[in-house]
Amino acid sequence: MISLENVLNTINHSREKRKYFAYLILDHPELLPELLTICARVDDEISCRASWGLEFLCKQNLKEVLPYLDQLMVLVPKVHQHPAVRPMAKIFEYLIVAYYQKKNTPVQKFLTESHREKITEICFDWLITDQKVAPKAYAMTSLYLLGKEFDWIHPELKIILENNYHEGSAAYQARSRMILKKLL
Template sequence: MSALVDILNTVDHSREKRNYFANLILDNPQSLPELLSICEKVDDEISCKASWALEYLCKKNLTAILPYLDQIIGITSKVYQHPSVRPMAKIFECLIIAYYQKKSNEVNKYLTQTHREKITEICFDWLITDQKVAPQAYSMTTLYLLGTEFDWVHPELKIILENNYNMGSAAYKARSRMILKKLG
């Protein structure tokens, strides 16, 4: 077992532990590939903790993950455990918000059209499969923004939100209303 796995085993949902781990990776960027390798072990519970840590890292310094977007998107298409899906959906939301906020930022240099198309596909999958509300809510926001570029996304998003609205939780309905209002 590696030192990184040992440290990850101490990580929980507390802000303090996630912050400590994110700082550890930021101070030792050469360990980011190992963290991603741990995220890739989607059948192992440790991958969930690695995903939490990756999300916290992104919140602190989104640009740290940019050289690894191909790998992250590849990993995300395989994750299925909710404790991993939720942070990956949040990472996508952060990336897409950053991408559309300023057309000349660092994210725009790395996040290719192919990446954005794959993120669109993954987020739609999260909306139409049995997922908890958090990844679905993050996906709604992500897809709304992607729909400003890909004209087919908004009509599909609207249909899904309208069809699933009555079966959704209060949180799902709240985010749906917000997005549907923007869609007009």
């Protein structure tokens, strides 16, 4: 039996280690519930490494996480350490891009309107709270796409981006400009 915690203790932020971990989970999908449980230990450093692995898993095969979306929607609002927030925001971006990109995909079958509303709420929270640039950038992309379905999102997103533009970093400003151009 594989000890997921022992494996996670060897994982660092390197692409090679995260990829190894993602393929371990793909080879042993029965470990995914345990991985989500470790991600939920939001005050523990191991949850950050688990989140990195979960993000890389989603990048490799997003379908694996779809049966666990309800669990993810409960978990993500509790995540507060930046090294874990960033991968969660990226996972949401993967989900939203996949949802709106093609028709009749597994993501469209699993990602309910309730899930999309929850992702909207969480992404707005990331935009208006003290987060680093990456989660904010991923949230902007997700909200822009969600706003194509929910018409109230684009006006709110535009206000936030315009109000925070001058205080944002160069990277924040660059993503804001890109999104604001699309909103005009």
